[in-house]
Amino acid sequence: MxxxxxxxxxxxxxxxxxxxxxxxxxxxxxxxxxxxxxxxxxxxxxxxxxxxxxxxxxxxxxxxxxxxxxxxxxxxxxxxxxxxxxxxxxxxxxxxxxxxxxxxxxxxxxxxxxxxxxxxxxxxxxxxxxxxxxxxxxxxxARVKDKRGQLALHRAAAIGSIPIIKVLLEDGKSPVNATDMDGLTALHHAISEGHGDAAIQLLKAGAEADKRDSEGRLAIDLAPDSKVRAYILQTAEREGIELP
Structure with a gap:
């Protein structure tokens, strides 16, 4: 047939x-x-x-x-x-x-x-x-979560797009501190992927730096190297943002 x-x-x-x-x-x-x-x-x-x-x-x-x-x-x-x-x-x-x-x-x-x-x-x-x-x-x-518990904001943070992060937060009213199935916030994703500028943008928008994921890790703990970590810490201090 x-x-x-x-x-x-x-x-x-x-x-x-x-x-x-x-x-x-x-x-x-x-x-x-x-x-x-x-x-x-x-x-x-x-x-x-x-x-x-x-x-x-x-x-x-x-x-x-x-x-x-x-x-x-x-x-x-x-x-x-x-x-x-x-x-x-x-x-x-x-x-x-x-x-x-x-x-x-x-x-x-x-x-x-x-x-x-x-x-x-x-x-x-x-x-x-x-x-x-x-x-x-x-x-x-912008408040819908996918099967991994992620908002569009998590994805925007993972690719490090500041313009998209701004649109999702300002126009889409996306929650900035929502966690996915692993307890990761958008800030965790931005830092883990090495996007320091995106991380600073999220912090300025109210991201809570003291939130821990399901394994007890702070977002800053996920920095892929000392250069990214130092950039975030120094820029946050210059911007008057307190980090744990």
């Missing part, structure tokens, strides 16, 4: 707009057919950043902007995770179709779901500042 064929998915993935148009004209229902990965053509078109094909697919009858694939990813999440904020035009289209910026995939038993990432986590991991601003402006919550 031959494996199932998904010509519209393939055309959407490869950016063949004339083929997509032809297939949709012949059978519009192909747009709502899922492949072996539980993905619709829209998921592939977004993943490969084929904006004209996205425009075609979102105009089909009964289009659901929040449809999830097997991993719980919506088209918006995929767009938010594209490099260099290349998904921003797609996000604008999806928002006009009333995509829900706060959809988050879950796993586990229905009675005890485990929260996972929302679009803000994906955008932060890729350092997509403009995407983050758009998401927050459209009420995407």
């Amino acid at each position: 031959d494996p199932p064929s998904f010509p519209l998915h393939e055309a959407a993935r490869e950016g063949k707009i004339s083929v997509v148009e032809s297939l949709l004209n012949a059978n519009p229902k192909l747009a709502s057919t899922k492949d072996d990965d539980d993905r619709l053509p829209i998921h592939w078109a977004v993943a490969y950043n084929h904006l004209p094909i996205v425009e075609l697919l979102i105009s089909t009858k009964n289009f659901d902007p929040d449809v999830e694939d097997a991993s719980g990813w919506t088209p918006l999440m995929i767009a938010a995770s594209l490099r260099d904020a290349e998904g921003d035009p797609i996000i604008d289209l999806l928002l006009r179709k009333e995509a829900d910026v706060n959809v988050k995939s879950t796993s586990g038993q229905a009675s005890r779901p485990i929260a996972r990432t929302n679009a803000l986590h994906f955008a932060t991991s890729k350092a997509n500042l403009s995407t983050i601003r758009t998401l927050i402006a459209n009420k995407c919550s």
Whole structure:
């Protein structure tokens, strides 16, 4: 028996707009057919950043902007995770179709779901500042924790992005001292990755330097080397920030 064929998915993935148009004209229902990965053509078109094909697919009858694939990813999440904020035009289209910026995939038993990432986590991991601003402006919550108990702020601290840290704290109202499953705060993550400037920014925003992780370690204890540690201690002293 031959494996199932998904010509519209393939055309959407490869950016063949004339083929997509032809297939949709012949059978519009192909747009709502899922492949072996539980993905619709829209998921592939977004993943490969084929904006004209996205425009075609979102105009089909009964289009659901929040449809999830097997991993719980919506088209918006995929767009938010594209490099260099290349998904921003797609996000604008999806928002006009009333995509829900706060959809988050879950796993586990229905009675005890485990929260996972929302679009803000994906955008932060890729350092997509403009995407983050758009998401927050459209009420995407910066207070959602992923399966590791991390906020988008933890990710911003881990990559050392001061502009993103500022946006998440000031516009997103993210808690600055929230801990993940290992008891690590954003400050722990910033220092452990050697991002001294990001650590200082968090301290200025009210990060508590005396919070300990699940192993009893202060954030400053996680400095990867003496140079990073000295920079943080000296800069904090100069800024009038008390460290334990």
